[in-house]
Amino acid sequence: MTEGAPRNGRTGIDAASLAVGFSTALRRAGLPGSPDRAAWLARALRIVPPTARDALYWTSRVVLVSSRDQLPVFDAVFSAAFDGTSDPADSRGDANSPPAIGAEERIRAAPADQRPATTAGEDGELRAPATSAARGSSDLPPEPGRDAILAMASAEEHLHGKSFAELTPDEAAHIRRLVRRIVLSTPERRSRRTRQWAHGGATLDIRRTIRAARRTGADAACLVYARRRPRPRRLVFLCDVSGSMEPYTQVFLSLLQGAVAGARAEAFVFSTRLTRLTRQLSNRNPDHALALGAAAAPDWAGGTRLAESLRHFIDGHGRRGLARGAVIVVLSDGWATDEPDQVDAQMARLRRLAYRIVWVNPRKAGTDFQPLAGGMAAALPYCDAFISGHSYAALAEAAAAIRADRTESDRADTARTHSAGKQGKRNAA
Amino acid sequence: MSTAARAGAEDDVRRLVPDVAALMTALDDADYLADAGLATALFLSVRLPQPILLEGEAGVGKTEAAKALARVLDTPLYRLQCYEGIDAGEALYEWNHQRQLLGIRLAEARNVNVDEADLFAEQYLLRRPLLKAIEHPGPRPAVLLLDEIDRADAEFEAFTFELLAEAAVTIPELGTIRATHPPVVVLTSNRTRDLHDALTRRCLYHWIDYPRPERIAAIVRRKVPGSAEPLALDAASAITRLRSLDMAKPPGIAEAIDWVSALTVLGVERLHPAAVKQTWGTVLKNRDDLELAWARGPAWVAGGGHD
Numbered sequence: 001m002t003e004g005a006p007r008n009g010r011t012g013i014d015a016a017s018l019a020v021g022f023s024t025a026l027r028r029a030g031l032p033g034s035p036d037r038a039a040w041l042a043r044a045l046r047i048v049p050p051t052a053r054d055a056l057y058w059t060s061r062v063v064l065v066s067s068r069d070q071l072p073v074f075d076a077v078f079s080a081a082f083d084g085t086s087d088p089a090d091s092r093g094d095a096n097s098p099p100a101i102g103a104e105e106r107i108r109a110a111p112a113d114q115r116p117a118t119t120a121g122e123d124g125e126l127r128a129p130a131t132s133a134a135r136g137s138s139d140l141p142p143e144p145g146r147d148a149i150l151a152m153a154s155a156e157e158h159l160h161g162k163s164f165a166e167l168t169p170d171e172a173a174h175i176r177r178l179v180r181r182i183v184l185s186t187p188e189r190r191s192r193r194t195r196q197w198a199h200g201g202a203t204l205d206i207r208r209t210i211r212a213a214r215r216t217g218a219d220a221a222c223l224v225y226a227r228r229r230p231r232p233r234r235l236v237f238l239c240d241v242s243g244s245m246e247p248y249t250q251v252f253l254s255l256l257q258g259a260v261a262g263a264r265a266e267a268f269v270f271s272t273r274l275t276r277l278t279r280q281l282s283n284r285n286p287d288h289a290l291a292l293g294a295a296a297a298p299d300w301a302g303g304t305r306l307a308e309s310l311r312h313f314i315d316g317h318g319r320r321g322l323a324r325g326a327v328i329v330v331l332s333d334g335w336a337t338d339e340p341d342q343v344d345a346q347m348a349r350l351r352r353l354a355y356r357i358v359w360v361n362p363r364k365a366g367t368d369f370q371p372l373a374g375g376m377a378a379a380l381p382y383c384d385a386f387i388s389g390h391s392y393a394a395l396a397e398a399a400a401a402i403r404a405d406r407t408e409s410d411r412a413d414t415a416r417t418h419s420a421g422k423q424g425k426r427n428a429a
Numbered sequence: 430m431s432t433a434a435r436a437g438a439e440d441d442v443r444r445l446v447p448d449v450a451a452l453m454t455a456l457d458d459a460d461y462l463a464d465a466g467l468a469t470a471l472f473l474s475v476r477l478p479q480p481i482l483l484e485g486e487a488g489v490g491k492t493e494a495a496k497a498l499a500r501v502l503d504t505p506l507y508r509l510q511c512y513e514g515i516d517a518g519e520a521l522y523e524w525n526h527q528r529q530l531l532g533i534r535l536a537e538a539r540n541v542n543v544d545e546a547d548l549f550a551e552q553y554l555l556r557r558p559l560l561k562a563i564e565h566p567g568p569r570p571a572v573l574l575l576d577e578i579d580r581a582d583a584e585f586e587a588f589t590f591e592l593l594a595e596a597a598v599t600i601p602e603l604g605t606i607r608a609t610h611p612p613v614v615v616l617t618s619n620r621t622r623d624l625h626d627a628l629t630r631r632c633l634y635h636w637i638d639y640p641r642p643e644r645i646a647a648i649v650r651r652k653v654p655g656s657a658e659p660l661a662l663d664a665a666s667a668i669t670r671l672r673s674l675d676m677a678k679p680p681g682i683a684e685a686i687d688w689v690s691a692l693t694v695l696g697v698e699r700l701h702p703a704a705v706k707q708t709w710g711t712v713l714k715n716r717d718d719l720e721l722a723w724a725r726g727p728a729w730v731a732g733g734g735h736d
Contacts, residue, residue, distance in 0.1 A: 034630065040477065047476050048449055048469060055449065058469035066629040068484060068620075068636045193514040210526040279623060315677065321580070321621035345717070349677065 015045035022081060023064060029077045031070050037063060053082060163365065163390045165247035172250060175392055179251055180258040180286060182395060184265065186327045187355070187405045188230035197227040233327050233355055235265040235402065238313060240332030241297065242271035242304040248362045248390070249300070252331050255395065257281045257289050266322060269293075270309035271302040276317070306336035306375045310346035314353065323353040327402055331360045331389065334376025343375045347382040357382060358401045360389035439610070441569050445502060446475060452501065460651055461490070461497030462644060470635035471498055478570075480593065480614035482578075482629065485637030487619065488681030490648075492576055494637075495615040499572040505565065507558040507612070508574040511581035517588065522600060523555045549602035559589070562612040563598055573612040578628075579621045586628055594631070642666045645685050652686045656693050663700035664689045667730050668712070674725070676718045687711045702727035 019041035027033040041063045050056035057078060065074050167175060194205065205226035212224055237256050241249045259265035260281040267277045275297040283289035294300065314323065328350065336343060351357060359379065363369055365388040371380050380386060385401035388394045446452045452475075453468040463471070471494065474481035483491045492508075499506035509520055529548050536543040556564065558573065565571035573593075578586060592598065596608040616632065618624060640648070645665035650656055664685055672679045680688075691711045697704045705727040713719045722730060 040479065040633075043477060044473050048472065054465055055469070058466045059473065061466070062470040062473055062481075062633050062635050065636075066482075066632070066634045071636060191514050193516065207526060210530055213530070317621075319677070320619050349717075 016042040018042075018050075019045060019060075022060060022077075025081055026064055026074065026077050029073050031064070031073055031077075032066070033064065056082065162392075164251045164362065165390070176251055176254040178392055179254045179395060182255065182258060182399055184235060184259050184263045184399055184402055186233040186235045186263070186402060189233050189325060189355075190228040191231040193229045194226040195229040197225050203227070232263070233325060234322070235259060235263050236323060236326050236328045237265055237267045238309070238328065238330045238332070239267065239269045240271065240304060240306075240330075241269045241300050242335075243301045244304065244333050244335050245331075245362075246301050248331075252389075253281075253290055253293060254286070257286055257293070261289075266317075267293075268313060268317075269297050270305075270313075271299045272305050272308075273299060274309045274312040274316075275299075304332070304336045304375075305338055306332065306334065306379075307338040307342035307346045310343070310350060314346065314349050318350065318353050323350065325355050326353075327356050327358065328354045329358045329360060329398070329402060330379075330383075332375075333361050333363045334359075334371065334373045334379060336373075336375035338375070340374040340378035343378040347379045351382045356384040356404070356406050358385045358387065358398065359383040360387050360398050362388060362390035364388035365390040365394065439569070442475060442502065445569070446472060448472070455501040456497050459497045459500040461493060461500075462648055462651070463494065463497075464640070464644070467494060467635060467637060470633060474615065474633055475502070475613050477633070478611075478613060480616060480632045482616045482618060482624070482632040482634050483637060484618050484620060484634070486639060486679075486681065488683045489637045489639055490682065491617040491637060492574065495572055495574040495617075498613065498615065502569050502572065502613070504569045504571045505561075506572045506574060507562040507565075508576060509558040510576045511578050511585070513580055513582065515581050515585055519557060520559050520585070520589070521557050521592070521598060522560045523557065524549070524602075525553045525555050529553050551603070554600070554603070559592060560598055560606070563592075563596060563608040564606055565608075565610060565612065567610040570610040571612045573614050575614065575616045577619055578616045579618040579624060583625055586625055590628055590631060639672070640682070642669045645669070645682060648682060649685050649689045653689050653693060656689050657698055659699055660692060660697065661689055663732065664692065666732060667700060667705070670730060670732070671712065671722060674718075674721050676713075676715070676721065678713075678715045678718060680712045684712050684714075700731045702731045705731045 019038045023033045023038040023041060041060055044059050044063050045056075048055055048059045050059065060078065061071075061074060065071060162171070164172070164175065196205070196208065203226065205224050208224040208226060209222075212222060237259060239249070239252050239256055241253075245252075253269075256265070256267040256269075256277070260267050260278055261284075265278075267281050269275050269277055277293045277296060280292035280296045281289045283292055317323070347357075361371075361376065364371075364386065371377050371386075384406065385404065387398045387401055389398045446455065449465070449468050449472045452472045453463055453465070456463045456468065456471075470481055470483070473479070475498070483494060485491055495508075496506055509515075532548060532553070533543060562571045562573035575589065578589075581589075593611075593614055596611040597605055599605045616628075642662065642665040645668065646658070646661040649661045649665065650658060653661075668680050668685050668688070688708060688711045691708050692700070692704060695704070695707065709719060709722070713722055
């Protein structure tokens with residue numbers, strides 16, 4: 001692939017070698033490619049002769065890219081291969097348009113020792129991020145009294161009540177296996193598809209009735225009723241993987257992974273930025289899935305930008321349908337570097353989209369816990385359930401909260417709290 | 430693979446769109462302004478031929494592109510709006526049971542014999558968009574638009590693709606219907622979920638970027654008869670400015686068109702702060718966004734450079 005290559009693209013052989021060479025370069029840069037893509041490109045170059053840089057750019061981009069996320073890599077490789085100097089952004093549209101997911105600059109994954117795939121429980125010490133170190137004194141490992149009682153039960157049951165932050169590596173591995181098997185299910189909603197139903201609350205299905213009637217010579221001998229088929233609501237996890245959550249992320253990721261595989265949940269992790277992990281975590285081999293997930297999110301154990309991450313989630317995914325009518329589970333301690341006001345605003349937006357919001361905060365188990373962390377206090381009025389989830393037993397509680405239906409009085413109550421909370425905040429400000 | 434069923438574009442199509450530039454001009458004549466990237470994408474989808482997946486923010490003209498392509502090829506557009514729970518009965522075909530029953534009753538009244546073949550004849554078949562596109566008699570392939578494919582279930586996605594790859598439908602009562610002119614397939618997606626790998630593997634892909642102000646102005650002027658060029662350009666730059674704010678629902682081309690229409694009706698010739706104040710509602714449709722723009726003030730939106 002030299003600079004002269006585009007000009008020579010007219011003959012079949014050159015188009016083919018150009019196509020193969022370029023797609024190989026892209027594959028090396030990490031873009032998924034297949035031999036048929038290269039073949040398509042060779043054919044495409046024959047009908048759109050690459051006489052100019054632009055023609056070659058668009059032709060190869062249309063054929064070789066299969067998702068917007070791949071554009072930055074493609075642009076970089078194209079630029080390196082064919083012009084070496086030009087800025088690929090020149091040939092793409094509006095510089096003012098807000099960057100979409102994946103369009104941001106790529107950051108390399110954190111080195112292995114920062115990923116939660118390593119054992120975080122070894123030192124048994126809570127590592128708080130710099131920003132929250134000052135108020136971090138209240139978060140001692142929870143409930144010694146309860147642990148003492150549980151210690152009398154079998155070793156396994158003892159583990160159930162033990163905080164994830166205190167597990168030894170062996171125990172952690174064991175708990176992660178258990179957590180992966182937690183069965184999560186969401187409340188149902190009615191889908192558009194119908195299913196045959198016994199009478200009673202169901203509506204008459206004329207089409208099915210007539211189809212059945214054809215057998216009996218066109219007399220509708222029996223009426224067929226149908227009802228809209230119930231389907232489970234979508235389940236979305238937003239998991240905080242910042243430094244303050246480090247003792248818990250390992251186990252929570254196992255929970256996410258089980259949910260993605262078992263309940264078709266969507267999984268996102270965030271600390272300074274938001275990463276969608278659904279695809280990585282859906283790998284069949286759990287260890288492999290976790291490794292993929294760890295590699296995909298670049299900012300393990302960083303700071304927390306709660307409001308920013310929520311905003312990215314809502315703008316990039318939630319509003320487009322992911323969050324609508326869904327059960328949203330946020331796993332976070334609510335320690336955030338952004339202003340509580342922003343958290344408040346984003347939670348209000350999320351609330352308008354979601355069916356229920358369940359907040360899992362492992363710090364809640366602490367005896368003297370008060371939801372005073374700025375972000376947490378701001379988010380709390382918008383949550384339908386607030387759960388600790390610091391141990392296996394506590395996660396069972398989270399599963400129950402995920403399963404729960406929304407009651408209308410719930411909503412009315414919280415709606416009042418919101419306006420009151422907002423009012424209060426405005427007055428205070 | 431769909432290529433097996435579709436060796437290449439037909440002569441007729443080849444003559445109609447000989448190269449990218451010709452398609453661009455033709456799209457322009459069909460009142461659709463496409464840039465080089467989109468034109469290349471559509472050109473390849475017609476000529477390779479391969480289905481093309483168009484993505485982009487709401488309102489950048491994904492659906493319009495398919496419609497314009499159909500106008501250029503002078504063939505019908507069959508549009509299948511996908512939604513959750515869509516099934517073969519709504520996408521492919523269904524028997525018209527009511528008419529069949531009526532046929533039986535009529536035959537009884539007239540004392541005529543009906544056999545089954547009569548009841549499952551073509552006139553009792555309800556053709557849905559996929560079947561229509563496959564049955565299209567030519568001379569050029571129809572354009573099949575699968576709109577918002579991400580809203581349909583994953584199973585439906587797989588079903589559709591199998592069907593298009595075969596370019597044939599088997600109806601048990603009628604036999605197999607094979608496409609003589611397999612349709613040009615355009616898919617659009619809003620990225621509400623990850624599309625299946627099998628689908629992306631079989632499609633060309635194009636991300637439609639949000640256009641620059643000059644292009645928005647050109648599009649607006651096409652769509653709003655009687656709009657003055659300076660006004661369209663003002664509005665387009667104002668919208669681009671608004672989009673630089675961090676908005677929940679950034680205004681798009683549709684908003685630009687609405688806005689310029691409103692301003693034209695009000696008799697405004699150049700955008701000024703007072704006019705902006707008067708017409709906020711056609712551009713910003715979310716209270717948070719409105720507050721955000723309000724904080725910057727109407728003068729900032731109007732640009733303030735020229736008056």
